[in-house]
Amino acid sequence: MKHVFLVLLLWLPWPASALEPLEPLQIAEQFVAPGGWPAMKEYLCCEAAGQAKRETLGQQIPARLQRACQLVQQSLSTAVVAVELRDSIDRKDFYLHFGKEAGSWKLLAIRNLAMTHLGPPMVEILAGMKPAEVADYDLKHPDASHAFTLGNLKLWTSADADIAAHFTSNRPDFQKLLRLVQAGKYFASAQSLSPSAGEQAANADPAVHDLLRKLFLAQVTRRETECTSCLEFVIGGKVSSTVGLLYQPTKALLPAMHPDRLIVLKPLGDGWYLYKTV
Structure with a gap:
């Protein structure tokens, strides 16, 4: 009987795997990449989730721009990643702020120098x-x-x-x-x-x-x-x-x-x- 039960378990569908834990720098690199990111919403929270409803930041900016991410600070509960966008003419900087939600890192807000x-x-x-x-x-x-x-x-x-x-x-x-x-x-x-x-x-x-x-x-x-x-x-x-x-x-x-x-x-x-x- 034990063997029959084990065979049945092997045939039953398994639940979906848990969300892959990513570090802030990894999330930032995915978020600013030129291509899409199907799992994006799972790594966004609060203000950032409202701003990036359909497209990542990487999809919203011109594809010609080069993107470089730098981890500025990471503690047990907060992190900041600086993002540089550049081409042959110009450079711009953005800052991604992260926090932890139920033990997982989430992007909370995107900032840059105003005006x-x-x-x-x-x-x-x-x-x-x-x-x-x-x-x-x-x-x-x-x-x-x-x-x-x-x-x-x-x-x-x-x-x-x-x-x-x-x-x-x-x-x-x-x-x-x-x-x-x-x-x-x-x-x-x-x-x-x-x-x-x-x-x-x-x-x-x-x-x-x-x-x-x-x-x-x-x-x-x-x-x-x-x-x-x-x-x-x-x-x-x-x-x-x-x-x-x-x-x-x-x-x-x-x-x-x-x-x-x-x-x-x-x-x-x-x-x-x-x-x-x-």
Whole structure:
């Protein structure tokens, strides 16, 4: 009787196999690939599930674009993967935020730096100015010259790789700027000045101001990432969607990435990070 029962079990249909567990980087690579992904919905949740109802991100973007995924951070319950899209002309960056649902990784949200489309038209206007127009512009904007504004706008709308290259090629000046701000103790917790007054004093320091302008940075602050122990060297942005360089040598004190605030924090080495907010 036991043998008959075993034979019957072998002939009965088995239940469908469980969902294959994928890591965030694997999900990201499938989600941005040019072809479709039949199992896509099983790996999406929340906001991302509402945005990608029929097609993956990879299907929605031009097929000619090359796609590269980089795991930026992964903990027990959250992860962030950076995605670079590029062709021979342009590069763009997106950030995929993941969380765990019933023990499985799910894509929760897709983020990128907002309103960068406003930059290229402004760059075109500034780059097309004649020498006399540039001189007139500099007279009207003594605190932000034509050269600074043009360089700042280009950097603000640059790809992450280009911002990282700008940092690397100017690392000595970034380190000098950091030392000046630290030596001034403008953001020291024991300082009698209010945080806003300390920030104003730092940006008004002639030596700090000159280096900020040389590096195409708008200001130094502590308000963009809500990290009271970090120094943020802001490149630019619109409203609360900003990009810049953050310094915090102690990893335990770094702010946590989140799709509703700090959308990416990429290490550049020696306590420096590229950050973006939304």
